[in-house]
Amino acid sequence: MTEIDAGLVRRWVRGATDALRRERAALDRVNVFPVADADTGTNMYLTLREGERAVRGAPDDATGVDLLTAAARAALLGARGNSGVILSEWLRGTAIEARRGTTPATILEEAARSARAAVASPADGTILTTADAAATAGRAAEDAGGGPGAVARAAVGAAREAARTSMTEHPVLAAAGVLDAGACGLVLVLGALVAAAVSDSPGTMEPVSLDLIVQQRGAAPFVAPEPAVSHAPAPTGLGGLELMFVLTRGAAGAAHVAPRLRTRLEEVGDSVVVVGGDTGSDTAVWQAHVHTDRLPEALAVAAGITGTGSLAQVHVRHLEAAEPHEWGVVALTEAPALAADLAHAGAVVLLTGGFGATVDAVTPDDVQRAAASTGARRALVLGDHPGTGPDGGGPGSGRNGGDLDEIVALDAPTDVHVVVAVAALGTAPGTTTPQDAARSALAGxxxxxxxxxxxxxxxxxxxxxxxxxxxxxxxxxxxxxxxxxxxxxxxxxxxxxxxxxxxxxxxxxxxxxxxxxxxVPRAGAGTQQAGRQVLREGV
Structure with a gap:
């Protein structure tokens, strides 16, 4: 790591992404904190996948520092969920120190410091504790004369131990009898670093798994229990909705933006994480995350700090853990009050404006990220943006949309169309596909x-x-x-x-x-009207 070998970075990022992909379901099943919404593994994977794509698309002659920087920026912009945002800041910390040419232990220390500083109310027994343990062990190994390999091995060993003891450090984890999902995810990332360091190419790299990395010598293999999540709204905290957004503004005063934004968001919600900052250019970029039941006030905070900058990927979803489902829904709207209604009705919402801030145009990549966030294998996109074509067209339509089997975009050019389509989905017979139910409602x-x-x-x-x-x-x-x-x-x-x-x-x-x-045909009028009730009250 001292010289930040480009081949090592490529192997590490690819191996870590593959490990999170393989273990995402197991991590999702043990996700009980901060909200039992069964998506920590998925969010960490989707976040790091963005970084891996950036590395894969980098020039062949890119340096290791270039690759780390590209991975960190892409992960920041594509971060999903509380755990994904924290992981993106941990990566950003590694890139910051790598650019300074510091030692492996210092890189791990900055990664841990950055991740902890990003969280408004840090908790013990989480990914933050694991990052701290890895950094402390790495420092001890380096101070004892160990090289980069010794530092990495010490870090993953300490991270493994921190993950295995996480349930004793946090009452929510102890009550559920599970390890912290985010902590286990970081162990996979660090384990992939060690695996990458002892291989010459991605093809020879040993696979990294929870059984291999999390277990201690003589301990039973890691087995995720049956889902520990509740399918009722989360009983703790302030927020039933998750709001995320990317903020871009001038670099002047960038050091004060994240602390200010964390403080303001904590006034209207919890699970607040703000990552990012100065990019080394004339602009700075942040990703913000909050759980809230006061969406209008949270959006006002976002608008108030934007200034002459802009927001992107303004993403709203309901935090209630969903049963496994075949189809998810992405709804685009420029009506802030509808965002909460649509999210409670089960959609992942991309808010395109209407709350006093400049919001960048939604891109096909934004839609694909939102579709992946539904947790379904297929996604129906409702709304109007340049990437969505006429009925059936759009990003990912009729082809593989990233990890999804299919993304179908329907022609729903106004908020009225979106409301009517989502209401129809809430009452469609089990034999009717979501796109057919929505098309039928929109046709009339x-x-x-x-x-x-x-x-x-x-x-x-x-x-x-x-x-x-x-x-x-x-x-x-x-x-x-x-x-x-x-x-x-x-x-x-x-x-x-x-x-x-x-x-x-x-x-x-x-x-x-x-x-x-x-x-509406008389046989269906009652169900269509019931669908509006679903939209008004949520599910």
């Missing part, structure tokens, strides 16, 4: 908007007159348009008394209204 939808609140009743009358009496009317109301809901209800009572009005706030300032009407 007629929309109008955006219209001024003062014109909403006239617009509704026009829709009813042209499309015939509806069964369901969806009205999305900006903040100052809320009183119009009563007027719309009166219009429906006069012209279509059998119709149900579903009025949902957008959370955007202004007096704009978006309308949609559906004539």
């Amino acid at each position: 939808l007629r929309v109008s908007g955006p219209v001024a609140a003062s014109d909403a009743v006239t617009a509704l009358a026009g829709l009813v007159g042209s499309a015939g009496p509806p069964d369901v009317v969806t009205a999305l109301l900006d903040d100052d348009a809320a009183p119009v809901a009563g007027e719309l209800a009166e219009e429906l009572a006069r012209t279509a008394p059998a119709a149900e009005l579903v009025a949902l706030p957008t959370g955007r300032p202004g007096r704009t209204v978006h309308l949609g009407v559906e004539a």
Whole structure:
């Protein structure tokens, strides 16, 4: 590690990514802290996979430092979940010290320090404790005259011990009888470093597994228990929603951004992690993570710190652990209030604006990351962005989308379309595929908007007159348009008394209204209306 050999970095990153991929399910099953949402292994794998792709795409003559820097930046931008964000900062710490040309022990110390500093409220018995143990052991080995190999072996040995004792250091882990998932994940990453150091090429590298790395001499192999997660909302903490975003702004004052952002986010949630900072150019980049039940306030924090910069990958999902499922849903919206509703209904949400900050255009890569975050083998994408083509087109559609078997993007150009499609998914018969249920609902939808609140009743009358009496009317109301809901209800009572009005706030300032009407076949009207109830109340 002293010279940061490029071949070593390539073998390490590839081997660590492969190890996390193989063991992701086992790590997911022991994920009980900070939230039992069964995704730590998946999040660590998806995060490091971004780094591995960057290394794989680097020029053949890239130096080891170049490769570490590329991996760390890609992992930061693509980090998923609490554990993934922490792992990305640990990698960033290694890259920072590698650029300074310091020793292996110092690199491990900076990685541990960076990871711990990124977490607003560090806890014992976690990935942070394991990183500290690895750094301490590495320092002792180096001070005793050991070379890079000895430092790495000492680090992984100490990390292994810290992971195996994690359940004795944290009451949540002790109650569940499991090791900390993030700690075990870091052991895999460090184990891959040792394996890479003794091999000449990726093809000769020994596979790294939990059985091989986590077990102690004479101990039974590591076996993940049956899922220890609860399928009810998490009983502890402040947040049932996870908000993540990437912040890019000028490098001036960058040192103060992360501490300020951590403090502000802790006021509205928990599990706060902010990573990143100065990139060595005129811009700085951070990734932020928080669990919250106060999404509007958390978004206001994000908007308030953006300044003249911008946000990207504004990602909202519900933290309740989901049963294994074939299809996931990615929903794009520019309505902040709908983001929470859609997330509670089971979608991974990409928020594209509407809360006072400049949000970069969503890219196909953003959609693929969100699709991977659903935890499903297939994903349905609902919304409008440049990477989504007409019905069935879009990023990953009809082909392998990363680790997913399929990503299907439907033509849902407005928030009304997204709401109607998600509501249909909540009540689709078990024999109906999600894309067929969504297509069927969207085929019967007629929309109008955006219209001024003062014109909403006239617009509704026009829709009813042209499309015939509806069964369901969806009205999305900006903040100052809320009183119009009563007027719309009166219009429906006069012209279509059998119709149900579903009025949902957008959370955007202004007096704009978006309308949609559906004539649902009578056999399905009840379930479609029930779907709106699912969307309003969550699942």
